[in-house]
Amino acid sequence: MTPHDITKLIVRTSMKDRGAFDLLYxxxxxxxxxxxxxxxxxxxxxxxxxxxxxxxxxxxADRFAVSDxxxxxxxxxxxxxxxxxxxxxxxxxxxxxxxxxxxxxxKPGPETVAVMTSERRRIDACLDELDGERxxxxxxxxxxxxxxxxxxxxxxxxxxxxxxxxRRSLLKLRDCLER
Amino acid sequence: xxxxxxxxxxxxxxxxxAADYVLGxxxxxxxxxxxxxxxxxxxxxxxxxxxxxxxxxxxAGYEPVEPPAAVKSALxxxxxxxxxxxxxxxxAAAPAGGLWQSLAVWRGIAAAAIAGLVLVLAVPLxxxxxxxxxxxxxxxxxxxxxxxxxxxxxxxxxxxxIGLSHVTGERDSGRDFELxxxxxxxxxxxxxxxxAGSTVHLAVGEALRRKIEAGAxxxxxxxxxxxxxxxxxxGPVVAAGNLREI
Numbered sequence: 001m002t003p004h005d006i007t008k009l010i011v012r013t014s015m016k017d018r019g020a021f022d023l024l025y026x027x028x029x030x031x032x033x034x035x036x037x038x039x040x041x042x043x044x045x046x047x048x049x050x051x052x053x054x055x056x057x058x059x060x061a062d063r064f065a066v067s068d069x070x071x072x073x074x075x076x077x078x079x080x081x082x083x084x085x086x087x088x089x090x091x092x093x094x095x096x097x098x099x100x101x102x103x104x105x106x107k108p109g110p111e112t113v114a115v116m117t118s119e120r121r122r123i124d125a126c127l128d129e130l131d132g133e134r135x136x137x138x139x140x141x142x143x144x145x146x147x148x149x150x151x152x153x154x155x156x157x158x159x160x161x162x163x164x165x166x167r168r169s170l171l172k173l174r175d176c177l178e179r
Numbered sequence: 180x181x182x183x184x185x186x187x188x189x190x191x192x193x194x195x196x197a198a199d200y201v202l203g204x205x206x207x208x209x210x211x212x213x214x215x216x217x218x219x220x221x222x223x224x225x226x227x228x229x230x231x232x233x234x235x236x237x238x239a240g241y242e243p244v245e246p247p248a249a250v251k252s253a254l255x256x257x258x259x260x261x262x263x264x265x266x267x268x269x270x271a272a273a274p275a276g277g278l279w280q281s282l283a284v285w286r287g288i289a290a291a292a293i294a295g296l297v298l299v300l301a302v303p304l305x306x307x308x309x310x311x312x313x314x315x316x317x318x319x320x321x322x323x324x325x326x327x328x329x330x331x332x333x334x335x336x337x338x339x340x341i342g343l344s345h346v347t348g349e350r351d352s353g354r355d356f357e358l359x360x361x362x363x364x365x366x367x368x369x370x371x372x373x374x375a376g377s378t379v380h381l382a383v384g385e386a387l388r389r390k391i392e393a394g395a396x397x398x399x400x401x402x403x404x405x406x407x408x409x410x411x412x413x414g415p416v417v418a419a420g421n422l423r424e425i
Contacts, residue, residue, distance in 0.1 A: 014342065014378070014380070015333065015335050015338065015340065015342060016335070016338045016340060018259070025251060025254075029245075029246050029250075029251070030243035030244060030245045030246065031241065031243045033243070033244050033245070033246040033250075034241040034242050034243045034244045035238070035241045037244055038241055038242075039203075047246060047247065047249075047250050050246055050250055050254075051250055051253055051254045051257060054254050054258075055254070055257060055258060058258055062342070062378045062379065062380055063378075065344060065378040066345075066378050067228065068228060068232060069228070069231055069232060069235060070235065072238075073231065073232070073235035073238065076235070076238045076241070077231050077235070080203070080238070081214075084203045084210070085210070085214075088206065088207040088210055089207065120236040120239050122236070123233075123236035123237065124236075138202075138237070139237055139240055141202055141203065141204055142202055142203065142234055142237045142238075142240075143237065143240045143241065144203075145203035146203070146204070147203075147204055147205065147206045148199070148204045148205075148206070149206060151204065163199075163204070164189075166202065166204065167189065167190045167195055167198060167199070168188075168189070168190075170190065170198045170202065170230075170233075170234075171188060171189070171190050171198075173233065174230075174233050177233050
């Protein structure tokens, strides 16, 4: 499956082509389940979130056509935004935070969906321009979807410091990516 | 942890908020407020999408994990059980309201997506259509008529759905584009006002379906905001084209 194939499946899904939707699910659900698991750190919740995500993809696939994101990036954004929303509402409702499910820490593993290799090299090069701790914090914040308050607690710094620190890292990252 | 090496520049205002949102670091209330702005403020939505593009490669850090098969069964149950077929629980008519408005915040169609759409139309279907499916897909390129307004229209007979992709051409402020279907000498029938910069779907009723499948012409006219007050085109036709079977 190339990004172009995924594009075709999303466009056909927007035309309510169920065969295309099924194939899209087969090709992309492992990646999106990985997103839900990493953010929610709870298997049952992640499974439910994954269903919600594909309901959104089925009903909102037409939005992809007007996005500049690559197809996988668009799908990941749908999944990630939904999982983070669920994470926030769970914490707001006072449910247990850490039903620690072992989810592998992110490491540069082989990508099964062959996408983004050149973009990825670029961002890796740009992250290398940040110092190691900052690059790790940006990656960790992005992957986990933790709030500034949670990140500040974990890093043992005041919230404003954490926010300033990450925003400056993002600014440098963007400057580098736009060079 | 010092920020002393940062030349004193800061992300500020909406740009900072968009970055915070995409990073996923906003708390619940701020995140919900930002999400609402994405739906209602095109400028803010663009900032968010730019940050999504910048940060997208970080998603390579998500390790794929195969979900249990039960998830797909439950999903199919949710989406398709009621209809028992290939139709959707959310009829394509739903865009009248929230979806149209929210779609309107997304920016003009990406060239790549158009290429994808054209290819989709040109390649054989991966899954064979159901045997009882009526005529297949019809496509029209609504070419500029003394304007630079260009749209693609795709009509899917199996779902009676019209997909409309904006290619080029902006409306004047305070004016709207309205889509019409014209069969022979009969008066044009309105399919509604077209939201700005978007891909949208319109449901097709029985009367319009017959017109379309009989080989009607689509046209887009420039109308006062909100659409023609009379129910018939009042402004110039800016784009038009015939449907062709593919």
